[in-house]
Structures are given as structure tokens and as C-alpha cells.
Amino acid sequence: MLGFGLVLTLVLVVQPAQASRTYHRTPTTAIRHQTYYTTNSTSHTFKANGNYNRWTFKANHNLKNYRNTAWTATQKTYITKNGKRCLYYWVHNGANGASGWIWHGFLKPIKNSQAAMVSQLNVARNARQIVTVVQSGKSTATLRLWEKNRGLSWRNTLTASSRIGGSGIGYSREGSSRTPIGTYHLSFAFGKAAHVRTNGIGYRQIQKNSYWIEDLKDRQYNTWQNRKWANNKNEHLIDYTKAAPRNQYQLAVVMDNHGQNNGSGFFIHVRNQWATQGCVSISLGSMQKLVSKLSTRAYVTNVQYATQLLNY
Structure with a gap:
């Protein structure tokens, strides 16, 4: 049993770490300010990490803490994932100043009323x-x-x-x-x-x-x-x-x-x-x-x- 445990330990040690997956994204462009809210409780906003050709997702705010609060979008970028271009907005939250990139599908427009x-x-x-x-x-x-x-x-x-x-x-x-x-x-x-x-x-x-x-x-x-x-x-x-x-x-x-x-x-x-x-x-x-x-x-x-x- 001791010998088996030693072999298992060696196998675990030499396993290479998974490299962070990288994506391509387009340059950031300014947009007309629009206010949204989200009901998503499983995803995050992300901060920019890397350059346009080697961009990685690095979460910075959990959306479950910001349900039904106001996010204002000021910029956009497209990120290529699995061959598809996905639209992301740079948003700022009125609750405490949180900001980051978020997939547009998690956002719902706030009626002006x-x-x-x-x-x-x-x-x-x-x-x-x-x-x-x-x-x-x-x-x-x-x-x-x-x-x-x-x-x-x-x-x-x-x-x-x-x-x-x-x-x-x-x-x-x-x-x-x-x-x-x-x-x-x-x-x-x-x-x-x-x-x-x-x-x-x-x-x-x-x-x-x-x-x-x-x-x-x-x-x-x-x-x-x-x-x-x-x-x-x-x-x-x-x-x-x-x-x-x-x-x-x-x-x-x-x-x-x-x-x-x-x-x-x-x-x-x-x-x-x-x-x-x-x-x-x-x-x-x-x-x-x-x-x-x-x-x-x-x-x-x-x-x-x-x-x-x-x-x-």
C-alpha cells in the first residue's frame, strides 16, 4: 500500500497545470450610454486581462450581489468564442461603483418610465x-x-x-x-x-x-x-x-x-x-x-x- 501511494503522489505532482483559455476581442468602442439591470445570479463581470489577441476572462464581481440594480453601459467589444462573435459591454453599477465587462445577454434594458x-x-x-x-x-x-x-x-x-x-x-x-x-x-x-x-x-x-x-x-x-x-x-x-x-x-x-x-x-x-x-x-x-x-x-x-x- 505504501508503494502504491508513492506512485500516485508522483503522478499528481507531474501533471501539468491547465493553461488559461485565451480569446480574441475587437478594439473597444464607445457607445451611447444605456442603462440595464440583470437577474442573473450565476455569472460575473470581468476585467480586461491581456491584449486583443490573447484575452482571458478574469472575474471581478458576482452578479448575484447586484440583482435588479442599475448597470450603465458605456463601451462595447466583440469576443470570439468557439468561432462566434459575442457582444460584451463595459458597465458601471450605481450601487457601489462596481465595473467590468459583461455579456450582453445577461442585461435587460430599463424602461425610461x-x-x-x-x-x-x-x-x-x-x-x-x-x-x-x-x-x-x-x-x-x-x-x-x-x-x-x-x-x-x-x-x-x-x-x-x-x-x-x-x-x-x-x-x-x-x-x-x-x-x-x-x-x-x-x-x-x-x-x-x-x-x-x-x-x-x-x-x-x-x-x-x-x-x-x-x-x-x-x-x-x-x-x-x-x-x-x-x-x-x-x-x-x-x-x-x-x-x-x-x-x-x-x-x-x-x-x-x-x-x-x-x-x-x-x-x-x-x-x-x-x-x-x-x-x-x-x-x-x-x-x-x-x-x-x-x-x-x-x-x-x-x-x-x-x-x-x-x-x-
Whole structure:
């Protein structure tokens, strides 16, 4: 038995390694930018490895981690495999900047309709209303309210120009002046009036002792509290129900980011002439219409550009 084992070992050692298979590909050419998504979960994107006549596939991103996210194609090449020319696109992903070559057959074009993208949001199945906020300038955006039809399609029932954080939409933290990217439940509305018409979402009237707690050291951080006193790190809500331009909280809705460690006190509220500290602001008339349509199953998704909706 020992002798047989030795012979087997020698055979394994002298076996030559399989050489990497190489392919021919055409020069890269630029194309008109097109956005796609993929549902493939078994393949990868590939980075360029070798020259045109000796190109090898070297995987760099697993597609199962990017299902239903947006890929933007900017270049193309043809790779000859088994005598056939196969079209590959150079793509860039909006989720985290991943890029690489991908076979065109794994890609499906994204319809330009924002309604189609809203229907693919993770919350679309359970939501009745979805608000999208798509950045259009350094501190400006377009807000749209989408309501679900009986046939499960989505229709746009409100469009409003808005101001956002002075640092735009992105990954926020306390004091960053950035509107938080992503999807958030719209948990309740609040404002100056005793009563406001809604479609089911809760409403609270601001009292003289109403505060939004924004002190990181406070155990009630990022919540509404009625207190006798709170330090100046917290927002005294009634101070923002006065005459314009200090009437932001005449009417507002809470973007519930509780527990996400990306800042506090994010609302959709009444607009004035300035950028916000991270909230989304629209005109009083648009705010009243928005609140009148919101139910308990309403969400907001804030993104830097429309196709980024597919990441959420």
C-alpha cells in the first residue's frame, strides 16, 4: 500500500497545470450610454486581462450581489468564442461603483418610465404610496408622489420642485447637511394646525413643549418628545411654525430613519428660499396635497439620479 501511494503522489505532482483559455476581442468602442439591470445570479463581470489577441476572462464581481440594480453601459467589444462573435459591454453599477465587462445577454434594458422603476422598488409590494425625490442640482430635486392603482401599476399624482440638503443627497450623518439616500417609511405628519386631513397617516399638533431630540448623548435621540426643557442641540418645533420664512413645520412628515445612525430629524416640510439641513422641502400647497393623500403605508426614496431607484 505504501508503494502504491508513492506512485500516485508522483503522478499528481507531474501533471501539468491547465493553461488559461485565451480569446480574441475587437478594439473597444464607445457607445451611447444605456442603462440595464440583470437577474442573473450565476455569472460575473470581468476585467480586461491581456491584449486583443490573447484575452482571458478574469472575474471581478458576482452578479448575484447586484440583482435588479442599475448597470450603465458605456463601451462595447466583440469576443470570439468557439468561432462566434459575442457582444460584451463595459458597465458601471450605481450601487457601489462596481465595473467590468459583461455579456450582453445577461442585461435587460430599463424602461425610461420612472413608474416602471417605482414598481420595482423593494417596498412597492406593500406600499400604497411612494414618494420619490430625485436630485436635479446641488441642493434641488424633483419630488413625485406615486399611488398604486388597483391593477398594481403606479401613477404619478403630484410633482413638485423641492430643496434638499445643502450637500445634496447621499450618505448622511449628524450635522452633514445631506439628505439621506435610500428608502424610509413616512411614519406620521405634524404641524401647527389642530387637525389636518390625511388618508390615514397619523397627525400630531405641535405644542409649546414639543421637541425633536437631536442630541447624540440623549437616550431619546431622534424621536419626538414633549418636555419642559431640552438643550439647544435639539429642535424646538414650535419655533418653526411662525411667519415665513420660519414656517417650515407649519406642516411636515417624518422620514423614519430611527436606528440607522445616519442623522436625525429628517422631514418633508414646507419650503423657504434656502437649502435644508437634510430635509426635503416643497411649497405649502404641495405639502397640503401630499399629506392629504398619505396612508400608513407610505414611503419615500431619495436618490441622486432616477436609475438609482433600482438599487432600493
